[in-house]
Amino acid sequence: MKLYYTPGVCSQAVHIALSEIGADFALEKVDLATKTTESGEDFSKINPLGYVPALELDGGEVLLEAPAILQYLADTKPESKLAPAAGTMERVKLQQHLNFTASELHKSFGPFFAAVKPEGAARDQAMTKLQSGFDALEALLADGRDYAMGETFTVADTYMFVVASWSKIIGLDLAPWPNVQKFVARVAARPRVQDVLKREGLLN
Template identity: 40%
Template sequence: MIKLYYTPGACSLASHIILNETRLPFGLEKVNLKTKTLEDGRDYLKINPRGAVPAIEISPGVVLTQNVAILPYIGNLSDIAAFRPAEGSLDRSRMLEALGFCEDVHSAFGMLFTPDLSDTTHALCLKTVTRRLEQLEQLLESNGTDYLLPAGFSQPDALMAVILSWATPLEIDLTAYPKARALRDKVFNRPATQAALKAEGLA
C-alpha cells in the first residue's frame, strides 16, 4: 500500500487529492517541515534527504519524490483514462508539460513564503507571479476547456489548484484571473479534495 508523506496545505495536497480520486488504498504520514520530523519523532530526512513533501513510499524502503514524478505514477496505477495517457504519446507529453508549468507557477508563489523579504525583492517576486498568472489565464482561454488538458480533470489541475489556494495567505488578488479562479474552485469543490482537506485538518 502506498504511503503519502504530506504537510497540510502544501503541494503534497495535490497527491492526496489524486490518490482519493483513484480510490487506491494508501496511508498518510504527516511531516513537520520546520523540524523535518514525523509525528512520532522520526527523522524525515532519512526518508527523503531533500526534506520536502510530497514523497510516497511505494514499498518498504522504496520512496518516490517530486509531484512531477509522483502524480503520473499514481495515475498509471488507476483506471481513469485522463490520469494515464499512453507512454510515448503526445497526450503523455502534454501532461508532463502541464505539470512542468505548474512547477513554474509553484516556484513563483513559493518565493513569497521566504521570511523577511525586502520590499524590493517582494515586488520582483510579485512581478513573476503576475507573469505566471497571466500565462495560466491565457492557457485556459486558448485550450477551450475548464481544465489544463483536453481530456478534462487530471493531475495538473489538482496541483495548480493547490498552488492557487496559496493566493489567500499570500494576499495575492486573483480578481483579474477568472479562469484560474474557476479552476481552483472547481477542483476544491470535488469530493476527493474535500475529503483530503478534512483528513489534513483543513476543513
C-alpha cells in the same frame, strides 16, 4: 502505500491523486521545520532534501518529487484517466503542464514563503514574476476548458489547483484572472478534493 505530507503544500496534489484513484494508503504528517514526522521519525532519513511529498511504496521504495509521483499514480490506474497514455503527444502536453507548474508557478511563490520576505523593489519584482505565471495559466484556460487538458481532470490539475490556491495565503486576489478563479473553485468542489481538504484540516 504511505504518503508523507504537510497540510496545504504541494504534497496535497499527491494526496488528491491518491484519493481520486481510490488507493489504499496511510498518511504521515511531517513538521517541515523540525523534519520530524507525526510518529517521531526523522524525516531527513526518508528524504534527505527535507521536503514533501514522499511516497513510500508497499515494497519500501520511496518516490520523491510531485510531478513524478503524480504520473506514477495515474499509471497505476489508467482507467482513472488522470494521465494520457505514455508515449502519446497528450502525455507530453501533460508533462508540459506539470513542469510549468513546478518551475514557473510553484517557484514564483518561493520568495513569499521565505523566512525573510522581499520588500520594496525586490517584492515588486517577485510579484511581477508570479503574476506572469497566473497570466499564462489564465491564457491556457481562456478557451473555456474546465481543466488543463480540456474536459478531463488529470494530475496536472491537482498540482495547478494546490499551487494556485496559495494565492489566499499571500493575499493575492485572483479577480484579475477570472478563469483561474473559476478553475480553483471547480477543482475545490470535487468530492474527493473536499475529502482531502477535510483530512488535512483545511475545511470544516
